[in-house]
Every structure is written in structure tokens, then in C-alpha cells.
Amino acid sequence: MINLTDEKMDKTTKKKKKTAECCGYPISIFFIVVNEFCERFSYYGMRAVLVLYFRYFLLWDDDLATSIYHAFVALCYLTPILGAIIADSWLGKFKTIIYLSIVYAIGQVTMAISTIHDITDANRDGTPDNFTFHIALSMLGLILIALGTGGIKPCVAAFGGDQFQEHQSRQLNTFFSVFYLCINAGSLLSTLITPVLRAQECGIHTQQQCYPLAFGVPAVLMVISLVVFIAGSGMYVKTDPEGNIMWSVCKCIGFAIKNRFRHRSSSYPKREHWMDWANEKYDKLLIAQIKMVLKVLFLYIPLPMFWTLFDQKGSRWTLQATTMSGDFGAFILQPDQMQTVNPILILTLVPIMDRLIFPLIQKCGLNFSPLKRMTVGMLFAAMAFVSAALVQIEIDKTLPNFPSSSESQLKVVNTYSTTLNVTISPNEHLLIESFGSSADYVTFDHQDITVSLNTNPVITKAFSLIKGGRQTLIIPSDPTVMYLKEDVKSKPREGKNAIRFVNGYTADLNITNLDSIEPSATTNYTLVNQGKRDFVLRHGEQWCEFSRKFGFGASYTFLIPSTVFSDDCESITEVEDMKPNSVHMALQIPQYFLITTGEVMFSVTGLQFSYSQAPKNMKSVLQAGWLCTNAVGNIIVLIVAELGKLPKQWAEYLLFASLLVAVSIIFSIMAYFYTYIDPAEIEAQVRKEQGLEPEEMEKETLEMEEKDEDQKNEQGVKQTKI
Numbered sequence: 001m002i003n004l005t006d007e008k009m010d011k012t013t014k015k016k017k018k019t020a021e022c023c024g025y026p027i028s029i030f031f032i033v034v035n036e037f038c039e040r041f042s043y044y045g046m047r048a049v050l051v052l053y054f055r056y057f058l059l060w061d062d063d064l065a066t067s068i069y070h071a072f073v074a075l076c077y078l079t080p081i082l083g084a085i086i087a088d089s090w091l092g093k094f095k096t097i098i099y100l101s102i103v104y105a106i107g108q109v110t111m112a113i114s115t116i117h118d119i120t121d122a123n124r125d126g127t128p129d130n131f132t133f134h135i136a137l138s139m140l141g142l143i144l145i146a147l148g149t150g151g152i153k154p155c156v157a158a159f160g161g162d163q164f165q166e167h168q169s170r171q172l173n174t175f176f177s178v179f180y181l182c183i184n185a186g187s188l189l190s191t192l193i194t195p196v197l198r199a200q201e202c203g204i205h206t207q208q209q210c211y212p213l214a215f216g217v218p219a220v221l222m223v224i225s226l227v228v229f230i231a232g233s234g235m236y237v238k239t240d241p242e243g244n245i246m247w248s249v250c251k252c253i254g255f256a257i258k259n260r261f262r263h264r265s266s267s268y269p270k271r272e273h274w275m276d277w278a279n280e281k282y283d284k285l286l287i288a289q290i291k292m293v294l295k296v297l298f299l300y301i302p303l304p305m306f307w308t309l310f311d312q313k314g315s316r317w318t319l320q321a322t323t324m325s326g327d328f329g330a331f332i333l334q335p336d337q338m339q340t341v342n343p344i345l346i347l348t349l350v351p352i353m354d355r356l357i358f359p360l361i362q363k364c365g366l367n368f369s370p371l372k373r374m375t376v377g378m379l380f381a382a383m384a385f386v387s388a389a390l391v392q393i394e395i396d397k398t399l400p401n402f403p404s405s406s407e408s409q410l411k412v413v414n415t416y417s418t419t420l421n422v423t424i425s426p427n428e429h430l431l432i433e434s435f436g437s438s439a440d441y442v443t444f445d446h447q448d449i450t451v452s453l454n455t456n457p458v459i460t461k462a463f464s465l466i467k468g469g470r471q472t473l474i475i476p477s478d479p480t481v482m483y484l485k486e487d488v489k490s491k492p493r494e495g496k497n498a499i500r501f502v503n504g505y506t507a508d509l510n511i512t513n514l515d516s517i518e519p520s521a522t523t524n525y526t527l528v529n530q531g532k533r534d535f536v537l538r539h540g541e542q543w544c545e546f547s548r549k550f551g552f553g554a555s556y557t558f559l560i561p562s563t564v565f566s567d568d569c570e571s572i573t574e575v576e577d578m579k580p581n582s583v584h585m586a587l588q589i590p591q592y593f594l595i596t597t598g599e600v601m602f603s604v605t606g607l608q609f610s611y612s613q614a615p616k617n618m619k620s621v622l623q624a625g626w627l628c629t630n631a632v633g634n635i636i637v638l639i640v641a642e643l644g645k646l647p648k649q650w651a652e653y654l655l656f657a658s659l660l661v662a663v664s665i666i667f668s669i670m671a672y673f674y675t676y677i678d679p680a681e682i683e684a685q686v687r688k689e690q691g692l693e694p695e696e697m698e699k700e701t702l703e704m705e706e707k708d709e710d711q712k713n714e715q716g717v718k719q720t721k722i
């Protein structure tokens with residue numbers, strides 16, 4: 001009885017139901033943040049191994065793999081619109097989260113199943129026999145995941161916000177910070193764990209990289225996320241949707257435009273806002289709510305530019321890291337692991353900003369409003385790209401001088417028994433000792449060359465070089481069969497090292513992990529990771545072991561002499577085709593620090609702002625609008641990647657930085673004209689203007705709800721708590 005009265009009291013005063021609290025916070029938010037942690041673990045964990053799955057399981061090329069990856073990410077940030085419409089117009093946030101989480105979990109399970117190679121590996125050779133099956137299943141899984149993750153994302157944040165009372169605005173802000181911390185804790189753990197799971201070997205018939213485990217664990221986390229959310233069910237404040245609000249919004253906007261057009265003559269008096277042209281037909285409250293949403297959405301127009309820079313962490317910055325050294329002494333960092341610096345910094349910067357920096361700024365009497373924070377956040381991101389450009393300039397100083405598209409480069413390797421005088425027409429003369437090479441590549445601006453060796457008799461041979469390519473002229477023990485071998489002309493991917501062997505031994509050789517190599521032949525490049533690597537050379541019963549410590553991003557040709565077994569591999573000569581990376585990855589930390597500081601100011605604030613400025617019945621819609629800025633940012637990255645790059649990478653970084661500075665200036669001007677609103681206050685004011693005094697409103701609401709309750713009780717329908 002008492003409970004019912006409390007509930008009615010809450011409803012009449014238009015306040016939300018008070019839920020159980022702990023330290024001033026509703027207990028229900030515990031379930032929401034744990035749910036978000038598990039969901040983000042699931043999402044980022046799956047994302048961490050997705051490109052590798054495309055590349056090495058489905059055997060797609062780099063371009064297709066990265067394009068599909070970015071398209072998937074963009075889709076994940078477009079589907080929030082769908083989720084928001086379902087939540088605000090039809091099911092309400094609670095049910096939308098549950099139903100779409102089920103879709104999401106099914107998607108993750110489908111994805112995990114699609115990675116089991118044994119399903120179609122009838123001949124048991126370790127590779128799937130029916131790629132179409134795996135591609136179709138994984139695409140279905142990805143579509144379900146995008147629908148799920150995007151669909152619930154605007155609802156979870158807004159649903160969390162709904163748990164707070166009007167007087168809890170300080171706690172509400174802290175909630176959004178904690179929410180962001182959970183996102184990043186989930187992201188950090190999963191991006192560390194899933195690549196390790198992927199590197200395990202598993203399988204029924206043959207042992208392969210364990211993609212099913214790497215995708216299976218995120219699937220389990222998604223199920224846990226759903227269970228945790230349902231567990232909190234009894235404690236949530238659940239606001240019901242107010243009919244098909246999106247349809248009403250569209251009709252109202254359409255009518256306002258049509259009506260304005262009909263009355264375009266100057267004889268009609270102007271109206272304050274173009275939406276006021278809907279006054280004739282639509283409720284003033286709906287018009288006021290649409291005005292609030294449109295005002296914020298208009299402000300969002302410049303925001304995708306921030307995400308365009310932010311999302312390049314995973315692409316351009318990771319590529320930059322592949323040209324750097326990740327040797328930190330106590331540990332080795334791989335180029336793609338550098339990305340984990342972002343969530344690590346979020347976990348430290350959010351509390352520092354919230355507890356120290358923002359209160360300090362406030363104490364100094366400065367008004368650091370949300371929109372100012374977002375502008376400063378953009379400027380930090382621009383500075384991050386200036387820092388990336390400076391690092392790039394340092395890297396460029398250490399990079400080899402690669403040929404331009406009209407040039408060709410040539411190096412000479414001599415495995416003949418004596419020193420040779422090599423003349424390359426018209427006027428290149430090189431003296432190359434036995435089992436040695438020319439000091440560096442010689443650059444030609446023409447392709448046709450003639451090579452002469454000072455053997456007796458003189459050997460002369462004509463070659464055509466590859467335009468824009470790098471090649472090595474291999475002179476074997478029989479110089480008459482000298483030949484060209486193509487070299488790598490960019491830094492090997494992922495910071496690996498490209499190595500190959502020239503067989504100067506008189507018979508076939510077997511080398512660990514390589515095919516058998518004939519006398520005088522040269523193997524193709526093999527990529528090896530940083531660190532000490534051992535190779536065993538074998539011919540029949542004879543063998544010797546050869547060890548080499550590798551850095552990052554180098555390329556070597558190893559020359560095997562005929563004496564290789566008699567001196568226990570000691571006489572193998574190393575020719576350095578490309579120097580290892582020398583600029584340290586630690587130099588990327590300032591740019592990560594700057595972009596993450598920018599993210600805290602921009603993204604956490606944007607999340608809070610989108611919630612606080614939205615009318616009650618359109619909270620998810622505005623969250624979706626906010627997430628869409630991220631989708632558009634990703635699409636711009638895709639377009640930029642397709643259009644190609646500026647000739648100098650540092651110039652491209654500076655271009656992006658300048659664009660973001662320009663955009664942040666535009667945004668600050670727009671923000672200057674924006675007046676912060678209290679949507680609840682505006683709604684109450686409009687109601688008052690409509691002639692409903694607060695007491696009358698309360699009475700009317702109470703009467704309506706009582707009638708509603710009686711009807712439901714009569715029908716034996718279980719009462720939903722609001």
C-alpha cells in the first residue's frame with residue numbers, strides 16, 4: 001500500500017521512481033556498467049583479431065581485409081539510429097537492450113563457428129575446403145554483431161542516465177566517466193587477451209591458429225553481459241516509449257517544411273523558427289522537443305572530423321609504428337600493441353581530469369563548459385597529429401631512399417670464387433669481393449642496362465630493370481647465369497624482418513621452414529619476427545645450425561658458401577638490404593597522450609552533453625546522433641585511404657591537424673551561439689503556455705494514470721513500474 005502511494009507521488013510530481021542507492025548512486029547502475037564492460041570486451045576483443053582472420057584464414061588481400069574491416073566499424077556506428085528508433089518509439093530502452101543483445105550474442109557465436117576450419121576441411125590439410133561457407137557465415141555474424149552492438153549502444157548510455165534523479169546531476173556526470181572507464185577497461189583487457197588466444201594452436205584434425213577461441217571468448221562475454229543486465233532487472237527505472245515518436249517527428253518536420261513553402265510570399269509574417277510553421281497542426285510540446293534535438297544535431301555537423309583523426313590510430317599510426325623499434329629493454333612491444341596505450345591512458349586520465357584538472361579549472365573561476373571542453377579536445381587531437389608529423393620527419397631521416405615510380409634500383413651480390421669488377425652501362429663501376437655485395441643500391445633513371453664482368457673471357461649480359469622497383473643482381477658460382485631477383489621496396493609489415501638465402505653450396509639445401517633450395521638459387525623472402533631466430537641447414541646427413549638476432553623492419557640476404565658444413569655455418573655472410581628501424585616507438589607516446597587527453601575532453605563530455613540536452617522521450621535518438629559522428633568519421637578514413645596519400649606522410653599528418661584546427665574554430669563559433677537548456681524545464685514551460693498549470697498537469701496525469709492502472713488491473717495485466 002505504502003509503495004503504491006510512493007509510486008503515485010512520484011508520478012504526480014513527474015519525478016522518477018527512486019531506486020535503492022549506495023553512496024548516493026542508484027545500485028542499478030552497477031549492473032549497467034558491468035554490462036558495458038563485458039560488451040566492450042566482446043566488441044574490441046573480436047575487432048582485435050578480425051583483420052588477421054580476414055587476411056590469414058579467409059586469405060583476403062590487405063586492401064580487401066582493411067576495407068571490410070573499416071566498413072564493419074562504420075556500420076557498428078550507424079546502427080545506433082535503428083536501436084534508438086526501436087527504443088524511443090516502440091520497445092523502450094530496457095527491452096531493446098535485451099532483444100538486441102540476444103541478436104549480438106547470436107552474431108558472436110555465428111562468427112566463432114565460422115572460424116572452425118575443421119567444419120569444411122574434409123581433406124584434413126589444415127585449410128578450409130569451402131571458403132564460401134566460411135565467408136557467408138562470418139558476414140552473417142558480422143551483420144548481426146553490428147546490429148547488436150550499434151543498436152544497444154545509444155540505449156545503454158541513455159538507460160544508465162535514466163537511473164538518476166533530477167537532483168543527482170553531479171553523480172550523473174561521474175556515471176558517464178565511470179561508464180567510459182568500463183568501456184576502456186573492457187577494451188584494454190580484450191585487446192591484450194584475444195591476440196594471445198589466437199596465437200594458440202587448436203583443431204580436431206589439424207592444429208591451426210585458434211581463431212575459434214579468440215572469437216569464442218568474446219561470444220561468452222556477450223552472453224555474460226546479457227545475464228548481468230537481466231540480473232539487475234528488478235532495480236531499474238524503466239521509462240516507457242511514448243508511441244511512435246520518430247514517425248511523429250518526421251511528419252511534424254515534413255509539415256513545417258511544406259507549410260513554410262506554401263507561405264513563402266513576403267506578405268506572410270515571419271516566424272521565430274522554421275519549425276514554428278508546424279504550429280497549425282502539431283502539439284507545441286512536440287515542436288519544442290524537435291527544436292531542442294535539431295539544435296544539438298546541427299552542432300554535431302563538424303564533429304566527425306575528430307573521429308577521422310582518432311580512428312587513424314589503428315591504421316596510419318600502427319603503420320608508422322612498423323617503421324620504429326619496439327625494444328623497451330624489459331619487454332618488446334609489437335607495432336599493433338602500441339594501440340593499447342590509448343585505453344591505458346584513458347584509465348589514468350579520466351580520474352585525473354575528473355578529480356583534479358576540471359575542479360582546479362573551476363576553482364580558478366574559469367567557466368569550462370562542455371562545448372568548450374569539446375573544442376579543447378579537438379585541439380589536443382590536432383596537436384597529436386603535429387606530434388605524429390614530427391616523429392615521421394625523424395623516421396624519414398632513417399628510412400632507405402626508395403626509388404620513385406620512374407626510377408629503378410640495383411644492388412649486386414657476388415657468390416663467385418674471386419673478387420669481380422662489375423661494369424653497369426653506361427658508367428657504373430663496382431668492385432665486389434667474393435661473397436660480398438655492393439655497398440648500397442645504385443639508382444637508375446632508365447630500365448635497360450648492360451652488365452660486364454671482368455672474368456676471362458669477359459661476360460656481358462643485358463637486363464631490363466623494374467620501374468619503381470628494387471632488385472639484386474645475383475652472380476652465382478657460374479657467372480654466365482647471373483640473374484636478377486626482386487627485393488622488398490618498403491618496410492616489411494608489422495615490424496617483421498624479410499630474409500632470404502642464396503645457395504652457394506654445390507648441392508640442394510634444406511633450411512628450417514623454407515622449401516628446398518637448389519645450388520646457385522635464391523629463396524623468396526620469408527618474414528621473421530624480432531628476436532633471436534635459429535635456422536638449421538641440411539644436406540643429407542650433414543647439417544649445421546645458424547643463429548641470428550633480429551631487430552625491427554630490416555631485410556637481409558644470407559650468402560651460403562660451399563664451405564658451410566665444414567665450418568659449422570660460421571662462413572654464412574649477411575648482406576643488409578634494409579637497415580633495422582632505429583627510431584624508438586616510445587616517441588609515439590606523446591601523440592597517444594595528446595589524442596587520449598583530447599578523447600577524454602571530447603568523447604566523455606559529448607556523451608554527457610548528448611544525454612543532458614535531449615528531451616526525455618528522445619534521449620536514445622540523440623545518443624545515436626552522437627555515435628553517428630563516429631560512423632561518418634570512419635567513412636571519411638575509408639575515403640581518404642582509397643584516395644591515396646600525399647607523397648610525404650608527415651605532410652598528410654599536418655594537413656589533418658590543420659583541418660581539425662579549422663573545424664574546431666567553426667565548432668567554437670557554433671558553440672558560442674548555443675544556449676544550454678534544461679529540457680525538463682522547457683517542457684514544463686510549454687505545458688504551462690498551453691494552459692496546463694503544474695497542479696492541473698499533476699492532477700491530469702494522476703487521473704489518467706489511475707484510469708490506466710484500473711484498466712490494467714481489471715484486465716489482470718501485471719503493472720510495469722515507471
Ligand SMILES: C[C@H](N)C(=O)N1CCC[C@H]1C(=O)O
Nearest residue numbers: 183184187342343346599603
Ligand atoms: C577505446 C576508445 N578509447 C573508446 O573508448 N571509444 C572509441 C569510440 C568511442 C569509445 C567507445 O565507446 O568504444
